[in-house]
Amino acid sequence: MPSKTPPAYVEAGGREVRVSSPDRVIYEATERTPEITKVQVCEYFASVGEPMIRAIGDRPTAMERWPDGYREGMRLAVGPQDREGDGFYQKRLPKGAPDWIETVGIKFPSGRSADELCPRESAALVWAAQMGTLTFHPWPVRRPEVDKPDELRLDLDPQPGTTFADAQRVAEVTRELLEELGLRGYPKTSGNRGIHIYVRIRPEYTFEQVRHAAIGLGRELERRDDGVTTKWWKEERGERIFLDFNQNNRDRTIASAWSLRAKSGAPVSTPMTWDHLKSVTDPRDYNIVTVRDYLADGDPWEDMDGESYSLEPLLHLWETLPGGELNFPPDYPKMPGEPPRVQPSKKVAEHWDEQGNRVE
Template sequence: MAKPAAAEIVVPGPDGERAVRVSSPDRVIYEATESTPEVTKLMVAEYFASVGDGLMRALRERPTALERWTKGVRPGMRLATGAQDRDADAFYQKRVPKGAPDYLETATITFPSGRTADEICPTELAVPIWCAHMGTLTFHPWPVRRSDVDRPDELRIDLDPQPGTSFADVVRVAGVAKELLDDLGLVGFPKTSGNRGIHVFARIRPDWEFVDVRHAAIAFGRELEKRDQGVTTAWWKEERGERIFVDYNQNSRDRTIASAYSLRPIPGAPVSTPMTWDEIASVTDPRVHNLFTVPERMADGDPWAAIDDVANDLAPLLDLWEEHPVELNYPPDYPKMPGEPPRVQPSKKVAEHWDAEGNRVEN
């Protein structure tokens, strides 16, 4: 059987129209479900084009890692998260792939290890369309612009439901988060994660380093814990219980969250969907916001259209941090950080094996 001809999508470019080739356009990326038809590779590219205004608002000038599902999404498929997953079905692309078009621009970022990489930095809509051609479903932009890759311009609050909690619990906590933002004089924008969680993004002045923004997120989480007993900032899963985890480490260097309007690798092609606060308060099933339904929302405008109009001041949250400047654990691939607690599960910790600074004492 002859190989299907490539398709072409034409989108606006900086100097006129830009044509983007999409190979294997009929490849099935999402199989049909009871509520959604199958989704082909071409449909993914067309979806990104249809939400281009909002998608580029999330990606423009940001170093961006790609989550590539080149074989599509099927039950049992796995996403590689480290070198141990070499036989996984999908992977994160943190460096510019070979064969990138000449209009694709880059930004140089530094990992916690000190290594650097040139990462895709979308500047026009043709770039995410080309990424769809490469099997990308989810975009993971850094919270920085390439003009200053070491000072975030965004605070990200990740409300992550733990086992035993429901989406209704996340919605409730999001409402409390909105009240806290209001009390602090901050403006945040909520979206569904595309799975079970809710994200709140707040643009900030790029005046602080990653460690400061992470401390602000910790302070936010701790204040949220005071206001709702169903919230936790506990890093160790065994301590979280049936509560909503505020994942403060999503504000660490090289930690990213699925962008607004990204697809998620879950049956039904759900979308991480920007909403107003009134909308988020009434969501009962985030799966209804998917590749087929989200473009219709854009006809009435992007709920995040004004996100760049406000550059919040982190000072109120950093003042809260200074009231209780006790460090929490970093991700395991980080080097040991100043003031960090011991990197051992609390249930396995033997006190005499650790000094006051959290360093292991060798016998």
Template sequence: MATPAAFVQAGDREVRVSSPDRVIYEATERTPEVTKLMVAQYFADVGDPLMQALRDRPTALERWPSGVREGFKLATGPQDKDAEAFYQKRIAKGAPDFVEAVEITFPSGRKASEICPTEIAVPVWCAHMGTLTFHPWPTRRSDVDRPDELRIDLDPQPGTSFADAVRVAGAARELLADLGIRGFAKTSGNRGVHVFVRIRPDWEFVDVRHAAIAFGRELEKRDDGVTTAWWKEERGSRIFVDYNQNCRDRTMASAYSLRPLPGAPVSTPVTWEELAELDDPRGFNLVTVPQRLAEQPDPWAEIDEVAHDLTALLDLWEQHPVELNYPPDYPKMPGEPPRVQPSKKVAEHWDTDGNRVDT
């Protein structure tokens, strides 16, 4: 006999959650078994700060309808048709009336209507649909083509640790301060660190991406444990600044999103002082984060108070305007280097513009 649906109070609405007893996360040494109803209630409990991250932003959903188990896979393309989890970039048919959408344009030029959260009932309903992680665009519905965020993804590579990411984040904070910019840090929910900067929506995606490249290059000068190398074989044991997270339709887990890892970890905003002392981000999880917010202010409460100018970073880009590789599913972009691993590149097969030459 099926378990009756449950209801979660989300703002002024009661949101129905089917199969509330379905186990989404198995118990670990530090966390209990987590059900679908607990996921929905978690999103309701962190409502205001979660909505600060999502409100009015086109948002892709990372759905794990069968829960998180060892060996389960997240689909990243047609080849993964049998995967247990997937990204949803279009609003689902039959969504409730309170779930709004906004039209976005993919790099291919195709368009789609993507969920655009406007109230906390939307993330709670998304939990009913098996969503664990929200991937908001760095734009608002008022102008989906001009970002209002610069996103700095500090991604540990093999041979590096969370401690290395923390060290590099400290250097990133100092660099931002030297540029007159205030950044806000959060754990990725895994081993990385994310730094977000609110910016004026005066630039297009390509400009913000160039600003991220310039930032990464300056960070490389300050810490030899940093790299902007796109090809994994060139990164070594360093922290990769993933500048391509600032491309159109490239998104990062929002603040207060759950991550599909044992223990229901949360991508959690922290103060810079907390980050410097943090040795295990797994302590921020579905169980502990609501209590944390009940006891202390949200570290990102002031993130919307200043929208920064990107001119200083774009000036740095102009000092060395050498393009780097785009993601593989992008159309070939102007000035982009050849899309071939350096170890496999044969010089005479490519022209100076990075186009393949038949020989």
């Protein structure tokens, strides 16, 4: 039998983190990138540790784990009962974690609670990568205020028939709107075809208020660009950029800044200046091989914590623009004022009352 590859050790922030099976192939070679091994993934997270901890430090963070690496056609499990997925979300810290790994207690919409990874140093990122984590999914809160978001997250999600260039156009309209309202947005690539825009906000609002702020902004974007939609049901979105307002709900997260994505070529969700974002022709150019050189010019998000903004201008849009409440995700309890949770093409009006409750 072949001898087992001895572990490697990756230094991060003064700690040495043990990496088992360091030669395991995590990403196969592509035309853009060579084969990427497990130890190279760990070394990547060590190298971006400082800006990444600046972005996600002290935040409850779910781990998107791919223990055997990623291959084209692999699938992320859709829930704890899905045993066929190749990757999965780990929301509770796994047993056996080193005693220096920190956690924070959070509550889910169901009322259940968990102790989730709470990175405070770059070594925690390397440890998670050693556990198969490629993508970190932080909450928009920091301890100890885990019920008061300090980030508004605008997820511009290209629908079928649209392109990254469409997302770039909508991002620029979003930047202009935010500036008109006295707010500053910080963009990043999603690591796929979309764009994420973050606004640092004062931790004075509930998750529901932050979600309403996103809806208000989305409705104003719809007025300014007919290539934008806030329609929750996919059958109504058309070939437009969907502003996914529900990403601002409790326990809804998106890939963090500097995270790898489970896509061929090991793309990275990459923070950018607004001017740099305009120049991008293919977001796949920002990957595990190229991002460290890109970061050598400085972290575009370094000053994000310099100012926190009021949500009142966006909440004013929510209160004044027509449309009312929109649907919550299906795993959420029924929320006040929510429309019926049924596809519009399948809705029979007389089966629902004015509050969106089914009439038996």
